[in-house]
Amino acid sequence: MDGADPVTWDELPVVVTVAPTGAEVTRADNAALPHTPAEIAEDVLACAEAGASVCHLHVREEDGSPSSRVELFVEAVARIRERSPIITMVSTGGAVWMPMEERMTGLEARPDLAGVETGSMNFGEDAFVTVPSDARRVVERAGELGIGLEAEMFDVGHVVAGVRMLERGELPSPLRANVVFGVPGGIDATPEGLEAMLRPLPAGTHWSITAVGRHQRRMLALALLRGAGGIRVGFEDGVYLRRGLLASSNAELVADAAELVRTLGRRVATIDDARELLACPERVPR
Numbered sequence: 466m467d468g469a470d471p472v473t474w475d476e477l478p479v480v481v482t483v484a485p486t487g488a489e490v491t492r493a494d495n496a497a498l499p500h501t502p503a504e505i506a507e508d509v510l511a512c513a514e515a516g517a518s519v520c521h522l523h524v525r526e527e528d529g530s531p532s533s534r535v536e537l538f539v540e541a542v543a544r545i546r547e548r549s550p551i552i553t554m555v556s557t558g559g560a561v562w563m564p565m566e567e568r569m570t571g572l573e574a575r576p577d578l579a580g581v582e583t584g585s586m587n588f589g590e591d592a593f594v595t596v597p598s599d600a601r602r603v604v605e606r607a608g609e610l611g612i613g614l615e616a617e618m619f620d621v622g623h624v625v626a627g628v629r630m631l632e633r634g635e636l637p638s639p640l641r642a643n644v645v646f647g648v649p650g651g652i653d654a655t656p657e658g659l660e661a662m663l664r665p666l667p668a669g670t671h672w673s674i675t676a677v678g679r680h681q682r683r684m685l686a687l688a689l690l691r692g693a694g695g696i697r698v699g700f701e702d703g704v705y706l707r708r709g710l711l712a713s714s715n716a717e718l719v720a721d722a723a724e725l726v727r728t729l730g731r732r733v734a735t736i737d738d739a740r741e742l743l744a745c746p747e748r749v750p751r
């Protein structure tokens with residue numbers, strides 16, 4: 466596939482995505498975790514300064530519990546857009562216990578992009594279920610609202626299923642794929658795992674990598690040398706800057722990721738670069 470072919474390191478700018486909040490991490494893990502839309506927006510703006518061009522959003526209630534309230538998504542997206550052109554992406558993965566209707570509420574905030582899961586898996590001790598009809602519901606609603614999609618793939622079967630959706634015209638072409646490593650129940654964070662995930666992707670795919678756990682930085686580096694179009698960091702994926710050293714903020718994680726990109730001889734995408742690379746749809750006025 467073209468998307469995974471090694472490229473001259475400075476040929477393709479690297480889209481850095483920040484996932485500032487997620488649904489699993491808590492302030493007991495890192496006290497700097499943002500909860501409210503205002504806190505999330507503040508973090509995202511600092512991350513944009515540090516090199517992020519996309520933000521992957523989940524929302525929380527004020528007490529930190531994961532939420533699907535549409536008002537929170539609307540407020541977070543609005544606060545971010547007021548102050549930055551960073552590309553907004555909402556999760557439709559939500560939390561493992563959320564029914565599909567709740568996982569989809571973020572779409573109503575009309576972000577630029579949304580994630581879509583292309584398969585089911587164990588997620589630690591839980592089941593994280595997205596049956597094909599669930600994925601099609603996300604695709605359909607995103608299509609109605611003019612929202613672009615990024616496939617979230619945690620194992621090889623998810624990649625194969627996403628490619629089949631693309632072939633059937635259910636996912637827009639070119640495919641945006643985020644391959645995720647190290648979630649217990651998903652593909653392992655290894656060089657062989659990376660190759661296995663990339664193999665089914667067709668030429669022209671814009672692929673980015675997310676990795677959780679202690680192999681995160683090594684996997685991001687490996688993927689950058691393998692020609693990744695994007696990397697993702699943020700408290701959703703890991704709260705440590707280095708082993709035993711908590712990150713002081715999401716922006717610190719982004720700055721560190723940007724430094725890794727540059728150290729490996731590649732360039733961090735600007736937001737304009739990212740809009741072009743990800744073929745972002747025009748913003749839909751609310």
Ligand code: KMH
Nearest residue numbers: 488556558559561580617
């Ligand atoms: N919180 C996880 C169960 C996504 O956002 O697409 C799912 C998740 C993936 O975070």
Ligand code: ZN
Nearest residue numbers: 487556558701
């Ligand atoms: Zn997420």
